[in-house]
Amino acid sequence: MDDFLYRSIGSNIAQAIVEGALKAGDRLPSVRALCRERNLSLATALAAYRWLEMEGHIEARPRSGYFVRARAAPLTPSAPSHRKPQACLIGVTARNMRLFETQRQPGIVPLGIATPAATLFPAEALRRHLNQAALRDPELLTRYPTDARGFPAFKTVLARRLAAAGTAIAPEEIVATAGCAEAINLALRAVTQPGDTVLVEAPTYYGLLQILETHGLKALEIPSDPFTGPSLAAIEAATRRPGQIQAALLVPNFANPTGSLMPETTKAELAALLSARGIVIIEDDVYGDMSHNGERPPLIKRWDTEGQHIACGSFNKSLAPGLRVGWMVAGRYRQKIEGLKFESTNATPPILQAALAAYLDNGGFDRHLSRLREQFRRQTARMAQLVTANFPAGTRLSDPKGGFVLWVELPPEYNTDLLAERALAQGVAIAPGSLFSLDGRFRHCLRLNCGHPVSPAIEAAIETLGQLAR
Ligand SMILES: Cc1ncc(COP(=O)(O)O)c(C=O)c1O
Known part of the structure; x- marks a missing residue:
C-alpha cells in the first residue's frame, strides 16, 4: 500500500468536509466504491478512512458505513473496544x-x-554554569565539534548517576542527543526498517506514535494498566512468532499519560522475555528522575546483559527544557547510532553538555530535583x-x-x-x-x-x- 497516497486521499476528503461540500451526517462512499472511484487498492481506501476517523472528520457506524462527523454535537457515548491487538499504520x-x-x-x-x-527551573544557576563553561573553555563556542558521541564530562557524570540508581553503565555506552525525542528517533533508525512493527503501551504518549509514523513503522498496542503496567501475557502472545515485532517502545518509569511506575518484577520479566525473543526494548526514561517519593527507579537496561536494549532520556522535563540536552545508552548499536547522529546533527552542542555536567556534578541538580x-x-x-x-x-x-x-x-x-x-x-x-x-x-x-x-x-x-x- 502507498503510505502517502492514503493520506493524500484522506486530506482531499477532509478538505471537502472543511469547505462544506460534505456536511455533518453525510454518508461517504463505501470502501469498495471509493476504490472504484479513485482507482485505489482496498488497503489504501481503508487506510484513508481510518486516517479521516483518527483526525476526527468521520465516524464509522456499525453495518452502515462511514459518515461525516458532527463536530459540535453533545457529548456522546463511545463504544469500548474489545479488539485483539493489531498492528496499525499511524496518522497522528x-x-x-x-x-x-x-x-x-x-x-x-x-x-x-x-x-x-x-x-520551576533554576534559570540563574543555568545561566551561571553556561557562562562559566564558556569562560573555562571558549573554544567550546568556536571549535567545530568532531565527536558525535558527546562531551566526556557529561557522559561520566550521567553514568555515575545511573549507576547510583541501580543501572551500571559505562560512560562510553552513552551518546548525547538533542532531547529524548532524538534519542528515540536514532534508536528506531538503528533497529527498524520502514514497515516494521513496534510494540507500544496503550495508552501511550502521542509523541511516540508520531515518531513511529515518521519512520513508516506500525504500532501494535499492548493494554497497559495504570497500576500494574503493560500486560505481560499480551506481550508474550504478540511476540510468539519470530520476526513479527522488531522493537518495544516503552515508558516504564512514570509513564505518560498515567504517571505509573512499572513494577521491578515486570521490568525483569520483560527484559528476559524480549531478550530471549531478540526484540529490542527502547526504553523512554524521560521522567525517570521525577519520582514523587524521591527514589530513582532503575532502568530495564539494568537487566540487559547482552547490550540488546536501548535506554533514552533527557533533562528537558527535569531541569532545562530550553537546552534540549538528552542522552541514550546505545547498547550494541552504539557505533551505528554514532554514525546516524553524526550524519543528522553532527553533535549535541558541547557547551550545553559542559554546563549541565558541572551543575550535575556540584550537587545543584540534586537540590533542585528534590x-x-x-x-x-x-x-x-x-x-x-x-x-x-x-x-x-x-x-x-x-x-x-x-x-x-x-x-x-x-x-x-x-x-x-x-x-x-x-x-x-x-x-x-x-x-x-x-x-x-x-x-x-x-x-x-x-x-x-x-x-x-x-x-x-x-x-x-x-x-x-x-x-x-x-
Ligand atoms: C514520554 C515522553 N517521551 C519523550 C518526550 C520528549 O522528550 P524531549 O523533550 O526530551 O525530547 C516526552 C515529552 O513530553 C514524553 O512525555
Missing part, C-alpha cells in the same frame, strides 16, 4: 500539531501538553482533588508515582474530543484520550498537565471542565 501528526498550536494561544490555561511552568519532585507531587495531588470534587460521578483517576501528568477516565459514555473542543472555546486546553491510542479506546479519557502551580485560574479551569462534562 496533524492532530498532535493542533494540540501544540492550541496551547500557544495567549491566555489559554495550559492543561494540554505536558510541560512544567518555566518558573524541590521539583515535591512540587510535582503536591501539584498532581491537588489536581486530583479538584477533579474528584468537580467531575461527574464514576470518574476514575490514575495514581501517578512520579512526573506531572494525571490520567482521568470518565464514564464510557463521554467523548473527550468534544469536551476538548468545548473547553478550548472557554480558554482551557486539555489532551483528549483519543490522542494516546490508535483505535479510539480512550475516547472517554483525558490527560491533565499538572506541571504548573495550581493557581485560581487552574482551579476555575477544572471547575469549567467538570461543568462541561456534566
Whole structure:
C-alpha cells in the first residue's frame, strides 16, 4: 500500500468536509466504491478512512458505513473496544500539531501538553554554569565539534548517576542527543526498517506514535494498566512468532499519560522475555528522575546483559527544557547510532553538555530535583482533588508515582474530543484520550498537565471542565 497516497486521499476528503461540500451526517462512499472511484487498492481506501476517523472528520457506524462527523454535537457515548491487538499504520501528526498550536494561544490555561511552568527551573544557576563553561573553555563556542558521541564530562557524570540508581553503565555506552525525542528517533533508525512493527503501551504518549509514523513503522498496542503496567501475557502472545515485532517502545518509569511506575518484577520479566525473543526494548526514561517519593527507579537496561536494549532520556522535563540536552545508552548499536547522529546533527552542542555536567556534578541538580519532585507531587495531588470534587460521578483517576501528568477516565459514555473542543472555546486546553491510542479506546479519557502551580485560574479551569462534562 502507498503510505502517502492514503493520506493524500484522506486530506482531499477532509478538505471537502472543511469547505462544506460534505456536511455533518453525510454518508461517504463505501470502501469498495471509493476504490472504484479513485482507482485505489482496498488497503489504501481503508487506510484513508481510518486516517479521516483518527483526525476526527468521520465516524464509522456499525453495518452502515462511514459518515461525516458532527463536530459540535453533545457529548456522546463511545463504544469500548474489545479488539485483539493489531498492528496499525499511524496518522497522528496533524492532530498532535493542533494540540501544540492550541496551547500557544495567549491566555489559554495550559492543561494540554505536558510541560512544567518555566518558573520551576533554576534559570540563574543555568545561566551561571553556561557562562562559566564558556569562560573555562571558549573554544567550546568556536571549535567545530568532531565527536558525535558527546562531551566526556557529561557522559561520566550521567553514568555515575545511573549507576547510583541501580543501572551500571559505562560512560562510553552513552551518546548525547538533542532531547529524548532524538534519542528515540536514532534508536528506531538503528533497529527498524520502514514497515516494521513496534510494540507500544496503550495508552501511550502521542509523541511516540508520531515518531513511529515518521519512520513508516506500525504500532501494535499492548493494554497497559495504570497500576500494574503493560500486560505481560499480551506481550508474550504478540511476540510468539519470530520476526513479527522488531522493537518495544516503552515508558516504564512514570509513564505518560498515567504517571505509573512499572513494577521491578515486570521490568525483569520483560527484559528476559524480549531478550530471549531478540526484540529490542527502547526504553523512554524521560521522567525517570521525577519520582514523587524521591527514589530513582532503575532502568530495564539494568537487566540487559547482552547490550540488546536501548535506554533514552533527557533533562528537558527535569531541569532545562530550553537546552534540549538528552542522552541514550546505545547498547550494541552504539557505533551505528554514532554514525546516524553524526550524519543528522553532527553533535549535541558541547557547551550545553559542559554546563549541565558541572551543575550535575556540584550537587545543584540534586537540590533542585528534590524541590521539583515535591512540587510535582503536591501539584498532581491537588489536581486530583479538584477533579474528584468537580467531575461527574464514576470518574476514575490514575495514581501517578512520579512526573506531572494525571490520567482521568470518565464514564464510557463521554467523548473527550468534544469536551476538548468545548473547553478550548472557554480558554482551557486539555489532551483528549483519543490522542494516546490508535483505535479510539480512550475516547472517554483525558490527560491533565499538572506541571504548573495550581493557581485560581487552574482551579476555575477544572471547575469549567467538570461543568462541561456534566
Ligand atoms: C514520554 C515522553 N517521551 C519523550 C518526550 C520528549 O522528550 P524531549 O523533550 O526530551 O525530547 C516526552 C515529552 O513530553 C514524553 O512525555
